[in-house]
Amino acid sequence: MPRKPPASASPAALLRVATKEAYERVLVLLNASFADFSPEQQRRIRAAVAVEHSTHPGPRAKPAKAAVEAPPRYWLPHSQVTWSGRGRVPQAFLAWEGTVAHTEWKKHHPDERFPAYPG
Numbered sequence: 001m002p003r004k005p006p007a008s009a010s011p012a013a014l015l016r017v018a019t020k021e022a023y024e025r026v027l028v029l030l031n032a033s034f035a036d037f038s039p040e041q042q043r044r045i046r047a048a049v050a051v052e053h054s055t056h057p058g059p060r061a062k063p064a065k066a067a068v069e070a071p072p073r074y075w076l077p078h079s080q081v082t083w084s085g086r087g088r089v090p091q092a093f094l095a096w097e098g099t100v101a102h103t104e105w106k107k108h109h110p111d112e113r114f115p116a117y118p119g
Contacts, residue, residue: 030045069084070084071117071119073117074114074117075115075116075118076096076114078101082117083114
């Protein structure tokens with residue numbers, strides 16, 4: 001049965017009452033007939049509810065573990081620049097590849113792309 005707000009109710013109070021009534025009607029409908037929906041409709045309902053919950057602040061998730069910094073695998077002796085071998089190749093290493101120093105080093109280390117870190 002719909003609740004009647006007082007005659008002098010504010011717009012916010014009217015909205016609260018209407019929202020509460022709509023919520024109660026939705027719960028009654030879902031509880032009574034959720035199994036009657038097709039699997040696709042059930043998936044969409046679950047997705048809509050999940051989106052609804054994600055917009056409200058809830059308990060905070062545990063922070064992700066801090067990324068462990070990988071030890072350096074490669075280094076450039078002339079500039080002391082190091083690289084772990086993960087991710088993109090740093091610009092210093094790319095620039096070094098075209099130099100005479102790289103060509104001379106490559107003659108003695110044909111199977112390696114960059115000098116190994118001495119540590």
